[in-house]
Amino acid sequence: MNRTRILVQVALLLFATPSIAFAHLVNSGLGPFYDGALHLLLSPGDLLGLVAVALLAGLCGANAGRLTVLVLPIAWLLGGLLGFSLPGTLALPWLSVLSFVILGALVAADVKLAPQLVAALAGLYGALHGVLNGVALAAIDAGPSALSGIVLTVFTIALLTSAAVVSLRVAWSRIAVRVVGSWVVAVGILMLGWLGQGNA
């Protein structure tokens, strides 16, 4: 029992270990709102989980999709606002990778979850990445405009992706979604290796 507790504590410490946040927005030339939007589109670590949670919501049906499209961007926004108030730089790469590995695995396994549970997962993912984005934006003095660009991009991607999956009727197209989920898991597993090696 003690050994298990120690292992759990070590694992939690590992996942919560902060690393350097590479905080600089890509400059779109169109102002902070679009800089934020572009930042998300060019951040594969954020995008993979976002796409995975949207795919999961789509696979779990229209209700799950509707709830996710609402909960995910709101959680991302609230997390971002919270992140603005946190001091210093923060990046939780292990936790970030683990989050999209879990989401990808749920997609690959085509697990049927209740809409509320899917929304809760989306909320957790959104809040986590919102906080990380908020801290990173605060570190470079990028204000709420950049965050709103990120959040609206999150909303758009979640909406389009989950709606596209909900509308799938042909069996093989759902299988293609599951294959994408397995790719997300595979990338995540490799990333865990790179993180272990200190090369990510």
Next chain:
Amino acid sequence: MKTSMHANVKSPASIAALVLTLIWPLAAWAHVESGQAGGFISGLSHPVSGMDHVLAMVAVGLWGAQLGAPALWLLPVAFPMMMAFGGLLGLLGAPLPGVEIGIAVSAVVLGGLILAEIRLPLVIAVVVVACFAIFHGHAHGTELEQGQNAMLYSLGFVIATGLLHGVGITIGLIHHWGVGRVILRGAGGLVMAGGLYFLWAAIA
């Protein structure tokens, strides 16, 4: 048609778009992240740069198509995840003896299974493919060049592998026709022959 194309090119909207593109303001990129695209392209091109890897990936798709559903999709779902697990082992420094031999044997075995049109039980088929995937991941998933983005390298690597499965599955669709079944078995023979060549090279 030609007239309409000319009309489109000379339309005010086209000219405005062209002018907008030309005068688009670009800020100085003071903090360009290096290695981003390079990492993705490197990962994308890596699986197709080794013929042994290509043979096995395509063979997984061919065999899946030959076996039909659910193996058709279960094998390409299982492979990348187990391949990544092999990559994880490699990155964590866990030794895997005979990696090159394992890769060559994967092509020999998968090619042989296609050639003989052997229908293994689903669980065993997945286990066979998953075991070979570990060798491929251990050998190829860890070769990140200095300064490149690990996430994008991994993404490119996994996508390329998945697309090679897709190539195999697409070719394997000929299994639905009588002549196609024979051709598919012949393709299995070619994969097996290629695997034997690489096995010879790995041992010699």
